[in-house]
Amino acid sequence: MAPISGGSAPCGRVSQYYNPTPQSWQHANTDGWLNAWWTAHAAQRTGNSNGFTGAFGEWALGEPDWSCQISGNENNCNLNPCDNQVLNGLGNGTQQAYYVAHAISNLHGYIRGLEDAFQSSAISSSYDQDAIVNNFWWDDNNWDPTVLKEVLGAIGTILGLGAAFAAPAIATEVGAVSALYSGATGAANTAISQKDITFNTAADMGHAMSQFVLAGETAFISLNNALMHGDGIGNSADIRQVLQNGRWVNITDMDMKKTVHTMMSMMQSAMINYLWRMQRVFILGGASCGEDQGIGGTGSKNQDNIIWWCDNKGKAWYLFYWQKHANDQDTADTNTDNGWIARPWGSDRMGNPPYLETTGGSGPFWKNLNPSDAVISSVKAYQVAGNNYTTSTWNKRMQEIFSTGVNPWSEGTAMEGLWTIPVCDISATVGSDYDYAYKQYILQPYGYNNKPKWCGPICGNDPSQTIAFYQKANFGKGFSHPFLDDCSEGGKTWDWQTGDISQGGNVVGHTVHG
Numbered sequence: 001m002a003p004i005s006g007g008s009a010p011c012g013r014v015s016q017y018y019n020p021t022p023q024s025w026q027h028a029n030t031d032g033w034l035n036a037w038w039t040a041h042a043a044q045r046t047g048n049s050n051g052f053t054g055a056f057g058e059w060a061l062g063e064p065d066w067s068c069q070i071s072g073n074e075n076n077c078n079l080n081p082c083d084n085q086v087l088n089g090l091g092n093g094t095q096q097a098y099y100v101a102h103a104i105s106n107l108h109g110y111i112r113g114l115e116d117a118f119q120s121s122a123i124s125s126s127y128d129q130d131a132i133v134n135n136f137w138w139d140d141n142n143w144d145p146t147v148l149k150e151v152l153g154a155i156g157t158i159l160g161l162g163a164a165f166a167a168p169a170i171a172t173e174v175g176a177v178s179a180l181y182s183g184a185t186g187a188a189n190t191a192i193s194q195k196d197i198t199f200n201t202a203a204d205m206g207h208a209m210s211q212f213v214l215a216g217e218t219a220f221i222s223l224n225n226a227l228m229h230g231d232g233i234g235n236s237a238d239i240r241q242v243l244q245n246g247r248w249v250n251i252t253d254m255d256m257k258k259t260v261h262t263m264m265s266m267m268q269s270a271m272i273n274y275l276w277r278m279q280r281v282f283i284l285g286g287a288s289c290g291e292d293q294g295i296g297g298t299g300s301k302n303q304d305n306i307i308w309w310c311d312n313k314g315k316a317w318y319l320f321y322w323q324k325h326a327n328d329q330d331t332a333d334t335n336t337d338n339g340w341i342a343r344p345w346g347s348d349r350m351g352n353p354p355y356l357e358t359t360g361g362s363g364p365f366w367k368n369l370n371p372s373d374a375v376i377s378s379v380k381a382y383q384v385a386g387n388n389y390t391t392s393t394w395n396k397r398m399q400e401i402f403s404t405g406v407n408p409w410s411e412g413t414a415m416e417g418l419w420t421i422p423v424c425d426i427s428a429t430v431g432s433d434y435d436y437a438y439k440q441y442i443l444q445p446y447g448y449n450n451k452p453k454w455c456g457p458i459c460g461n462d463p464s465q466t467i468a469f470y471q472k473a474n475f476g477k478g479f480s481h482p483f484l485d486d487c488s489e490g491g492k493t494w495d496w497q498t499g500d501i502s503q504g505g506n507v508v509g510h511t512v513h514g
Contacts, residue, residue: 010082011081011082011083012082012083012084012085012087012088013088013094014081014082014084014087014088014094014098015082017094017095017098017099019250020098020099020102020246020249020250021246021249021250022245022246022247022249022250023246024099024246024249025099025103025245025246025249026245026246028095028096028099029096030096030099030100030246031240031243031244031245031246033093033096033100034096034100034240034243035240037056038052038230038240041055041056041059044058044059045230050065050066050067050069050228050229051228051229051230051231052228052229052230052239053066053067053068053069053077053104053228053229053230054066054067056100056101056104057101059086060086060087060090060097060098060100060101061079061081061084061086061087061101062084062085062086062087067228068104068105068108068224068228069224069225069228069229070111070112070115070220070221070224070225071225077104077105077108077109077228078105079101079102079105081098081101081102087101099246099249100243102249103243103246103248103249104228104239104243104248106248106249106250106251107227107239107242107243107248107251108224108228110166110167110248110251110254111163111220111223111224111227112220112224113254113256114162114163114166114220114256114259114260115217115220115221115224116256117256117257117259117260118213118214118216118217118220118260131364132209132268132271132272132275132346132366133275135345135346135349135364136271136272136275136276136344136345136346137275137278137279137345137346138279138345144278150274150390150391151208151209151212151270151271151274152189152192152193152212152391153189153390153391153392153394153395154270154273154274154391154394154418155188155192155212155215155216155267155270156185156186156188156189156192156219156395157185157391157394157395157398158263158266158267158270158418159184159185159187159188159216159219159220159263160180160181160182160183160184160185160188160395160398161181161266161398161408161409162184162259162260162262162263162266162409163180163181163183163184163220163223164176164177164178164180164181164184164402164409165177165402165407165408165409165410166254166256166259166409167247167251167254170247170248170251173244173245173247174402174403174405175237175241175242175244175245176241176242176243176244176245176247176248177402178234178237178241178399178402178403179233179234179237179238179241179242180223180242181234181398181399181402182233182234182237182399183223183226183227183233183234183237184219184220184223185234185395186233186234187218187219187220187222187223187226187233188215188216188219190219190222191215191216191218191219191222192211192212192215194215209267209271212267213264213267216263227239227242261368262409262412264368265368265369265412265413266412266413266418268366268368268369269369269373269374269377269413269418269419270418272346272369272374273374273418273419273420273421276321276344276345276374276421277420277421277422278474279321279344279345279474280321280322280473280474280475280479280482281319281320281321281344281421281422281473282319282320282321282322282421282422282423282424282469282473283317283318283319283320283375283378283379283382283421283422283423283424284317284318284320284423284424284426284442284443284452285308285309285315285316285317285318285375285379285423285424285425285426286315286316286317286425286426286427286428286430287315287316287426287427287430287443288314288315288316288430289310289314289315289316290314291316291443293430294439294440295426295429295430295439295440295442295443296440296441296442296443296444296452297443297444297445298318298443298444298445298446299445305343305355305445305446306318306445306446307319307343307344307347307371307372307374307375308372308375309372309375309376309379311379315427317375317379317423318375318443319343319344319347319371319372319374319375319421320341320342320343320344320446321341321342321343321344321345321347322339322340322341322473322475322479322482323339323340323341323342324339324479339451339479339482340447340448340449340450340451341444341446341447341450341451341452342446342447343355343371343446344371344374347371347374348361349363349364349365349366350365350366350367350369350370350371351367351369351370351371352367352368352370353367354366354367369413370413370414372414373412373413373414373418373419374419374421375419375421376414376419377413377414377415377416377417377418377419377420378419378420378421378422378423379423380415380416380417381393381394381416381417381419381420382423382425384397384416384417386468387420387422387423387468387469387472389417389420390420393417394416394417394418397416397417398417401416422469422472422473423469424458424459424466424469424473425459425460425465426442426458426459426460426461428460428461428462429442429456429458429459429460429461432461434456434458434461435456435492436455436456436487436491436492436493436494437453437455437456437487437488437489437490437491437492437493438453438455438486438487438490438491441453442454442458451482451483451485452483453483453484453485453486453487453490454483454484455483455484455487455490455491455492455493455494456492456493456494457494457496457511463494463496463499463511466496467496470496480496480497481495481497488502488503488504488505491503492508494511499511499512
């Protein structure tokens with residue numbers, strides 16, 4: 001912007017720089033100017049109790065209390081440049097000083113908005129009131145606190161993603177995104193680790209999730225205060241990397257409630273993911289979406305009953321739950337007393353509308369969650385790291401993804417790695433000479449009398465892959481042969497626990513695997 005001649009401009013010299021843009025920031029070489037200021041005023045920064053913003057506010061605005069800390073003072077980051085004698089008296093430095101102060105104030109307002117949105121007690125208590133555990137957990141598997149500890153890392157990653165991508169204007173600014181993500185993730189993990197959280201019972205889970213939400217509020221306070229103080233965050237970045245290229249000089253008001261709502265949906269997804277991970281919930285897929293390859297079919301894909309996803313390669317992926325004790329149901333066939341396949345517990349309460357609601361059932365419902373997203377997210381994770389995708393993998397992958405300028409936040413609860421349900425990929429089996437019985441019953445619909453027959457190593461057409469899948473999907477002690485019913489009558493049968501291949505009651509071979 002061309003300077004206004006003379007000294008009579010309203011508000012003084014600074015008025016000619018109003019309405020800044022990233023382009024005007026860059027044209028003025030504000031990044032270089034800030035780096036030079038940072039070095040030249042190192043003593044003032046380190047000697048000021050409020051660090052960088054305290055020193056900068058005093059130098060540029062004549063306001064020693066301009067700390068921009070979240071500390072109960074609502075006015076400690078207000079920017080009033082009009083007729084500010086100190087700011088207008090900086091000569092050629094007025095432009096860059098105003099840009100930096102303006103960006104700092106916007107960044108502070110952004111993080112404070114996230115923190116304010118997390119203060120809602122209604123949000124945090126909803127995890128207890130909505131009874132997620134009671135509606136998505138039904139099993140007699142051992143309650144496994146070690147599996148649930150993965151939730152801790154997932155929550156930290158979610159908070160980091162929210163901080164980094166809630167402002168669309170900076171989504172493509174790799175340096176700013178990386179700094180905010182790593183800083184918020186680190187702050188969240190620290191805040192969560194300080195909570196007294198146990199997972200000894202199912203009831204503990206809902207209470208713990210409400211504590212995670214409160215930890216999110218603490219994390220955003222810590223992130224803001226560290227940035228404003230000039231401290232290093234995350235991967236040795238500081239506020240300069242966040243402000244880089246001027247993306248914060250014209251950030252407009254954003255719907256923080258929408259951002260936090262997305263985070264809540266992701267947190268709920270993470271919670272349900274790990275509840276299902278402790279049960280016999282799994283994904284079977286890799287065959288044609290047309291169900292025309294001789295392996296069976298679901299029969300009702302066009303209805304809301306089957307939870308599935310057809311990927312961009314025309315491959316179908318289905319979500320199942322192996323339910324034990326079918327003979328406890330009045331309509332069950334007594335021949336299926338070892339179990340049957342169904343929707344995962346609680347998945348009928350998800351979606352808009354939820355399947356349970358369409359059939360006359362009553363709530364609670366989670367209409368903000370799409371059960372198909374569990375399939376999409378899990379399959380993406382599987383294609384990256386098999387069934388060994390952890391929260392550490394997720395954290396690393398998110399950094400890799402957004403370093404290329406891609407915004408994973410835009411995928412919502414379908415983003416890679418938010419869900420990590422075990423996957424059995426049968427694409428290699430479909431296209432092979434499957435030498436075991438009942439290939440035509442590999443894929444079956446939900447129902448008491450529709451249990452699939454997996455008479456051989458169907459995952460990857462490989463014994464080792466199939467064994468690893470069974471283990472991840474909790475088909476262990478007490479559930480050793482879930483899909484072998486009647487296999488001995490139809491031909492060859494493979495026992496995944498012993499490696500024996502049988503036919504007609506005789507062992508005719510053996511698989512060797514690690």
